Amino acid sequence: MARxxxxxxxxxxxxxxxxxxxxxxxxxxxxxxADVDRTYVSQIERAIGNPSLLVLCKLSVVxxxxxxxLFDPI
Amino acid sequence: MARxxxxxxxxxxxxxxxxxxxxxxxxxxxxxxADVDRTYVSQIERAIGNPSLLVLCKLSVVxxxxxxxLFDPI
DNA sequence: ATGTGACTGATAGTCCGTT
DNA sequence: AAACGGACTATCAGTCACA
Numbered sequence: 105m106a107r108x109x110x111x112x113x114x115x116x117x118x119x120x121x122x123x124x125x126x127x128x129x130x131x132x133x134x135x136x137x138a139d140v141d142r143t144y145v146s147q148i149e150r151a152i153g154n155p156s157l158l159v160l161c162k163l164s165v166v167x168x169x170x171x172x173x174l175f176d177p178i
Numbered sequence: 179m180a181r182x183x184x185x186x187x188x189x190x191x192x193x194x195x196x197x198x199x200x201x202x203x204x205x206x207x208x209x210x211x212a213d214v215d216r217t218y219v220s221q222i223e224r225a226i227g228n229p230s231l232l233v234l235c236k237l238s239v240v241x242x243x244x245x246x247x248l249f250d251p252i
Numbered sequence: 253a254t255g256t257g258a259c260t261g262a263t264a265g266t267c268c269g270t271t
Numbered sequence: 272a273a274a275c276g277g278a279c280t281a282t283c284a285g286t287c288a289c290a
Contacts, residue, residue, distance in 0.1 A: 108235050108238070108239050108245075109231070109232055109235040109236075112231065112235055112245050113231060116231070130272060130273085131272080131273065132272080132273090140265075140266090141265060141266050141267075142266095142267095142273095143265090143266075143267085143274090143275080143276095144264085144265055144266075146273065146274065146275085147265090147274095147275095149273095150274080150275095153263090153264070153265085154230045154231050154232045154263080154264070155230065155231055155264080155265090156228045156229065156230050156231070156264070156265090156282090156283075157183070157186065157187060157190070157228050157229055157230075157231075157234070158183055158228045159264085159265080160231070161182050161183040161186055162183075164182070165182050170249070171182075171186050171249050172246045172249035172250060175244070175245050175246035175249070176246060204253060204254085205253075205254065206253070206254085214284080214285080215284075215285050215286065216253095216254085217254090217255080217256080217285085217286080217287090218283095218284070218285065218286095220254060220255060220256085221255090221256090223254095224255075224256095227283075227284095228282080228283070229283085229284090230263090230264075230283070230284080232284095233283090233284080
């Protein structure tokens with residue numbers, strides 16, 4: 105379970121970073137548009153912390169994908 | 179965004195309840211095995227609150243699905 | 253067996269920086 | 272641009288009594 109959490113969180117980190125790069129967004133831009141803190145986006149991309157569903161939704165909207173796609177391995 | 183969050187959260191609630199029923203588990207049983215509180219499972223199934231990734235992982239493991247499946251509309 | 257409100261400790265998430 | 276830290280606040284995680 106802790107294993108699953110770590111895996112999921114890493115996939116999440118990869119996907120967010122990949123999607124963000126695709127969209128030519130900086131962490132700062134993404135954070136601004138998603139209305140979350142700049143340092144928190146950084147944390148999520150480093151697979152640190154434990155983001156809530158709300159934050160994941162906010163990010164997915166800005167990244168232009170459905171939430172579940174954030175969990176799909178690339 | 180708030181709309182997306184509400185939608186996602188409702189899908190989540192439906193899926194968890196459906197999967198739980200499939201597995202013949204009570205909220206209590208699911209809660210016990212996933213190591214979260216019974217009333218918290220109740221809250222999630224009622225689409226109240228804002229569960230963290232960790233909690234979602236815990237539940238998905240017990241329900242025998244990948245996390246992303248929790249976000250797939252049935 | 254579940255829904256609900258109230259309550260608190262833990263931590264998610266922010267805001268200020270420096271490297 | 273991004274990683275990282277410290278201090279702070281909002282809210283989630285988790286428990287309880289009760290219907």
